[in-house]
Amino acid sequence: MRLLFLKSTAWAAAFAGAALALHAGEGDCHAPARECTQQIRQMLSARRYLGIQIVELKPGLVIKSVLPDSPATAYLKAGDRLIAVNGRSLEKATVGRFKQHLAESNTGKVMLIVLRRGAFRRIEVRLEPYPKEYIEKAISAHLSQAHPATAGAQP
Ligand SMILES: [Zn+2]
Numbered sequence: 302m303r304l305l306f307l308k309s310t311a312w313a314a315a316f317a318g319a320a321l322a323l324h325a326g327e328g329d330c331h332a333p334a335r336e337c338t339q340q341i342r343q344m345l346s347a348r349r350y351l352g353i354q355i356v357e358l359k360p361g362l363v364i365k366s367v368l369p370d371s372p373a374t375a376y377l378k379a380g381d382r383l384i385a386v387n388g389r390s391l392e393k394a395t396v397g398r399f400k401q402h403l404a405e406s407n408t409g410k411v412m413l414i415v416l417r418r419g420a421f422r423r424i425e426v427r428l429e430p431y432p433k434e435y436i437e438k439a440i441s442a443h444l445s446q447a448h449p450a451t452a453g454a455q456p
Contacts, residue, residue, distance in 0.1 A: 329447050330443070337440075337443060341439055345439060346430070349430055350435075352367060355383070357395060360392060361392060362391055364378065377424065381416070382415060384414040386411060386414075387411060389402055410427050411425070411428060413425075
């Protein structure tokens with residue numbers, strides 16, 4: 302599967318949750334829009350997500366925001382510092398490494414330790430498939446970002 306043509310930073314950021322490890326870059330995409338639509342739909346349908354946006358503090362990871370109605374909504378909050386995932390320390394981890402750890406969780410069950418207002422909390426959360434509307438949003442965001450000529454066209 303060719304991933305390199307997925308070049309929209311905007312939608313990658315919006316869907317930074319969890320197992321989404323798509324390539325983010327700059328500039329237009331030169332693949333046919335129809336092909337991109339298919340690939341994004343296929344890829345996201347096969348993945349599960351957590352629903353958080355993360356800031357890399359170098360070192361350390363902090364939750365910047367939690368997507369509404371995502372698996373993370375009830376458990377995680379903006380400002381939580383990620384300390385460990387499934388027994389692995391995140392204190393010096395990059396966002397990429399964190400996503401890798403999530404992707405390695407075959408069951409989709411994730412055990413997190415976070416630091417919230419000075420207290421450690423143990424949080425168990427289950428990754429879920431991307432909702433259809435998220436997938437469609439990701440597709441239209443990619444099309445309008447990286448395929449300006451075809452923006453608004455029906456896939
Ligand atoms: Zn494209």
